[in-house]
Amino acid sequence: QDEGEQSHSTSVAGMVKLLEVEAQLIDALKDYAGELEKKLQAVRSGIASMRQESKRAQDSMEGYLSNPLNSFKLIRRMHRDWTLWQIFMDEPVGLTQVDSVQELREQMPTSTDLEEAVTALDRIQTTYGLTMADISSGILDGRQYNVSLSALDTYAMGQILFDEGNYASAAGWLYQSLVWLEDKNNRLPAPVEVSKGEVQAVYAETLLKLERHADALTVVNIALEGDKRNDIKMLLKKSEIETLIRMGPNTIVKAPTLKSTSTRVGEYERGCRGLFPSLSTNRKLHCLYNSSNSDFLRLAPLKMELVGLDPYMVLYHDVISASEISQLQEMATPGLKRATVYKSSASKSVVVKTRTSKVAWFTDTFNELTERLNRRISDMTNFELLGSEMLQVMNYGLGGHYDKHYDFFNASSATNLTQMSGDRIATVLFYLTDVEQGGATVFPNIQRAVFPQRGSAIVWYNLLDDGETNPQTLHAACPVLVGSKWVCNKWIRERAQLFKRPCLKRGK
Numbered sequence: 001q002d003e004g005e006q007s008h009s010t011s012v013a014g015m016v017k018l019l020e021v022e023a024q025l026i027d028a029l030k031d032y033a034g035e036l037e038k039k040l041q042a043v044r045s046g047i048a049s050m051r052q053e054s055k056r057a058q059d060s061m062e063g064y065l066s067n068p069l070n071s072f073k074l075i076r077r078m079h080r081d082w083t084l085w086q087i088f089m090d091e092p093v094g095l096t097q098v099d100s101v102q103e104l105r106e107q108m109p110t111s112t113d114l115e116e117a118v119t120a121l122d123r124i125q126t127t128y129g130l131t132m133a134d135i136s137s138g139i140l141d142g143r144q145y146n147v148s149l150s151a152l153d154t155y156a157m158g159q160i161l162f163d164e165g166n167y168a169s170a171a172g173w174l175y176q177s178l179v180w181l182e183d184k185n186n187r188l189p190a191p192v193e194v195s196k197g198e199v200q201a202v203y204a205e206t207l208l209k210l211e212r213h214a215d216a217l218t219v220v221n222i223a224l225e226g227d228k229r230n231d232i233k234m235l236l237k238k239s240e241i242e243t244l245i246r247m248g249p250n251t252i253v254k255a256p257t258l259k260s261t262s263t264r265v266g267e268y269e270r271g272c273r274g275l276f277p278s279l280s281t282n283r284k285l286h287c288l289y290n291s292s293n294s295d296f297l298r299l300a301p302l303k304m305e306l307v308g309l310d311p312y313m314v315l316y317h318d319v320i321s322a323s324e325i326s327q328l329q330e331m332a333t334p335g336l337k338r339a340t341v342y343k344s345s346a347s348k349s350v351v352v353k354t355r356t357s358k359v360a361w362f363t364d365t366f367n368e369l370t371e372r373l374n375r376r377i378s379d380m381t382n383f384e385l386l387g388s389e390m391l392q393v394m395n396y397g398l399g400g401h402y403d404k405h406y407d408f409f410n411a412s413s414a415t416n417l418t419q420m421s422g423d424r425i426a427t428v429l430f431y432l433t434d435v436e437q438g439g440a441t442v443f444p445n446i447q448r449a450v451f452p453q454r455g456s457a458i459v460w461y462n463l464l465d466d467g468e469t470n471p472q473t474l475h476a477a478c479p480v481l482v483g484s485k486w487v488c489n490k491w492i493r494e495r496a497q498l499f500k501r502p503c504l505k506r507g508k
């Protein structure tokens with residue numbers, strides 16, 4: 001129903017279903033092969049016995065036909081048997097299996113899913129500054145994995161990025177496709193095969209969009225020596241490019257829109273790549289046991305690390321247990337839905353490209369675990385949770401990220417929602433998993449990056465002491481490079497803190 005609920009690539013846990021569907025598809029194809037084999041068997045054994053008889057006849061045709069029994073059999077065979085053979089040949093094979101595949105279609109990814117997956121891989125490539133060649137051969141940020149992309153994979157990247165107008169990236173993937181197709185060991189099964197000429201045509205078109213006319217001409221010339229020898233479209237393309245080149249660069253009216261493949265490395269990318277100064281080297285900050293926030297903590301102090309003072313930010317270690325984590329994941333998995341972002345102009349939350357993950361929400365009283373976690377959050381933060389938002393359990397998917405944002409609402413668009421409970425005074429973010437590569441929470445304005453560590457939690461204040469929003473809290477979830485990132489967060493609202501932080505004064 002809702003577009004966001006399917007959205008296969010936006011949660012690793014959600015994609016597990018796809019593997020099950022794929023196994024069913026392979027079973028259907030295997031049954032299809034069985035049906036084909038049965039028919040082929042019947043045909044081959046038919047041929048064998050017919051050949052035997054026809055050989056005998058051909059040795060001495062007249063002698064054969066002078067026997068009435070042979071003549072009778074020939075007439076009968078040709079009239080009856082061959083009618084039946086023709087019907088048999090005409091009968092379609094494996095229609096049941098074709099139907100099974102059709103039935104599975106509704107559980108299969110759509111073109112939107114593929115576009116999202118392409119966008120995600122492109123995001124990984126640009127954020128971490130990886131080369132297409134490395135990614136294609138399974139090297140992700142310096143680590144070799146036992147997987148590589150085929151020419152079909154890289155061609156799909158190129159085609160879809162081309163359609164989206166991202167020519168610089170498209171060119172890189174299309175070039176890689178041609179490298180792959182050059183390799184004779186990379187044979188593709190006939191129905192999905194892609195010809196070199198087809199890729200060359202798209203590649204030449206991409207180079208033209210990038211105004212690399214001479215390169216485009218080279219590609220067209222190579223294509224004309226290969227499978228596109230007599231292709232009229234390719235011949236026309238050649239003369240078109242030659243004209244472009246002859247007219248020279250000054251006749252190109254529009255300024256080159258060359259976007260370099262290596263996008264500018266901003267603070268956000270630096271943070272994602274782990275290039276911010278590490279927390280431990282900052283001498284002013286320190287680790288301590290927090291045993292003062294509440295009576296509970298006096299008995300069971302938590303390991304707390306001060307990360308920053310503006311905004312005030314602390315990192316708790318080992319603050320949620322392995323069994324609590326697996327219970328949260330079990331609770332969340334069946335109900336994961338595409339995460340949304342509150343859009344003030346629409347006064348509602350909507351699915352956006354800038355936040356790709358799936359989430360499940362739990363009320364404070366959902367069960368004993370949510371009650372326990374909420375008590376712990378109160379102990380950690382010394383905040384009252386009345387009127388705060390529900391616990392969110394989130395799982396990120398392929399290249400899953402949450403672009404730079406603030407957790408507080410835009411003060412100018414105060415809605416009923418914000419007015420009732422106030423703004424989001426603080427955020428508590430539990431990391432439920434380690435993430436093999438990528439997936440940091442980055443605060444680009446203060447050069448802080450927190451890499452997920454299973455069992456830890458980060459807490460920061462979104463608002464200043466006087467209740468004003470703090471622009472230094474700008475943050476983002478970097479794309480997950482490798483791993484299944486699970487987090488649990490709590491957005492704490494301000495209103496109930498009246499007696500916890502009585503010094504708040506709203507200057508508005």
Ligand SMILES: O=C(O)CCC(=O)C(=O)O
Nearest residue numbers: 402407440441476477487
């Ligand atoms: O997952 C993360 O690292 C950050 C999530 C976040 O910023 C949010 O949910 O508001």
Ligand SMILES: [Fe+2]
Nearest residue numbers: 405406407475
């Ligand atoms: Fe956030």
